[in-house]
Amino acid sequence: MKERSSDLIARDITRSILSAELKIQEPLQSERDLAAHYKVGRPTIREALLRLEQDGWITSRKGMPSVVNDYWKQGNLMTIVTILQHEDEIPDEFIVYMLELRVSITPAYFRDALENNKLKVISLFAPYEDIDNTTVTYAEFDWYIQHGVAMLSPNPIYLLILNSFKDVYIRMAEKYFSDSTHRAASRDYYETLLKWILDGDLQLAEQTVHDMMEASIRLWKQKMNGGNA
Incomplete structure (x- = not known):
């Protein structure tokens, strides 16, 4: 067009x-x-x-x-989106900023979605067992889960924030998941999170989301530092 x-x-x-x-x-x-x-x-x-x-x-x-x-x-928000649209490659530091933002908001919309639509959240994980161990697949699945859970939260602001960053989020996720250790960490996270949800322990599920968001920052900073903590 x-x-x-x-x-x-x-x-x-x-x-x-x-x-x-x-x-x-x-x-x-x-x-x-x-x-x-x-x-x-x-x-x-x-x-x-x-x-x-x-x-x-x-x-x-x-x-x-x-x-x-x-x-x-x-x-x-649109200022940030425009900045990144002008970047051929998303700067490493900006990925840290975005991961820090996720620590603040992701546990909240997971909690809201689980309290109001637990079964629908569980259904989002149906494709999990079939995802290939590839960068693009993990990036797409991560977006699918985040967007789906935000949609199930009764607070529409979370979804509006995510929608503003869709293209940027996918690009950022592809860069993050290009590291196989990051994919492995996410697979362990999905399994643990789903276990707590199925067990009905929503507090531990929320804590697991928060801990993984924090772990993502540590993993990315290690990658930026050449593998050093």
């Missing part, structure tokens, strides 16, 4: 911000000058600027050119 001119312009301005061609707190060109530069009408420029403001990249000022935000402090 062909992208709209406003989307292409917004992407180009974002690229200029990320490359520091446009500095934080620096004003953009006027709408008229931007329209001349991109050879489009001013309504197209306004649409692009609105998109950039909604995604946390700029702040509009009445009667004055928009100004570039400090996107790490003034951005939102």
Whole structure:
């Protein structure tokens, strides 16, 4: 599907911000000058600027050119998604940030889902025995479980957060599961988690989720350090 001119312009301005061609707190060109530069009408420029403001990249000022935000402090979820869309490979440090986020939210939506839809959570593990020991398969299964459990939580915010990161999550998971020891750790985790769920011990199930999220951070940091703890 062909992208709209406003989307292409917004992407180009974002690229200029990320490359520091446009500095934080620096004003953009006027709408008229931007329209001349991109050879489009001013309504197209306004649409692009609105998109950039909604995604946390700029702040509009009445009667004055928009100004570039400090996107790490003034951005939102879409800012992060856009940053990673501009990366050919997800930085190792960012995977740590995402894994730390999982420690905060994953046990919570697992607990909510188990308290409200235990049998449906169990059914999500049906394909588990048949998953191949490959990077892509583990990445896809991990997303399938996380997304499915978040969907079964009565709090829709968890699912909205995950949906915002779907493409990024898969790319991150493929990089994480490229290490066979990480796949082995996840297989042990799935087996232990399913055991506690089937036994009806939801507190231990939640603790197992939390412990695995913490273990994922340790494993990834070891990989970043060349295998050293």
